[in-house]
Amino acid sequence: MIKIIRVAQGKNSTLSHLYIHGLFACYLLEDSIRKEKIPGLTCIPEGEYGLSLNHGAGMNARYGVKYPHMHAGMIEITEIPNYRLVFIHIGNYHTQTAGCPLTGSYWQRLDGDYQVMHSAAAYHYVYPLLLDQIERGNDRVVVKNGFYACCTPAGPPSLR
Known part of the structure; x- marks a missing residue:
């Protein structure tokens, strides 16, 4: 089972944890949770969705060049009402999400907002794991708001 659990x-x-078969895989960063969807500025609603490989979006060509030895298509979260082309991809700041989850190896908070850092390293780690799950037919992801005290001001757990 693949889960995205929002933690802060x-x-x-919005800062989240990505779990694959109950094991922490990486941090994710999304836009804010909003009652009304604002295109490109709203995170994915809670629910269960599909995962698939998208071979046609513009990001696919860029990632194919950037990661030629592992890229088999953009990992897309599908079946989201009023959303399309929601990809798990690289980025550090909420201004780079456009409604998509960004991968991160660790996080920091600056001026009241979260950032994920070493995004490319986290993507390089988690992409093959997610690809393997999709190829095995484990192509569902559960998104839950599970806010709890996971993170202290002293600093985050790290994948470094």
Whole structure:
């Protein structure tokens, strides 16, 4: 089972954990949780969704060049009402999400918002794991708001 568990909210950002078969895989950064969807500025609603490989989106060509030895298509979260082309991809700041989850090896908080850092390293780690799950037919992801005290001001757990 693949899960995205939201653990903290910033002013304009949401920090999550990605779990694959109950094991922490990486941090994810999304936009804020909003009652009304604002295109490109709203995170994925809670629920269960599909995962698939998208071979046609513009990001696919860029990632194919950037990761030629592992890229088999963009990992897309599908079946989201009023959303499409929601990809798990690289980025550090909520301004780079456009409604998509960004991968991160660790996080920090600055001016009331979360950031994920070493995004490319986290993506390089988690992409093959997710690809393997999709190929095995484990192509569902559960998204839950599970806010709890996972993170202390002293600093985050790290994948470094």
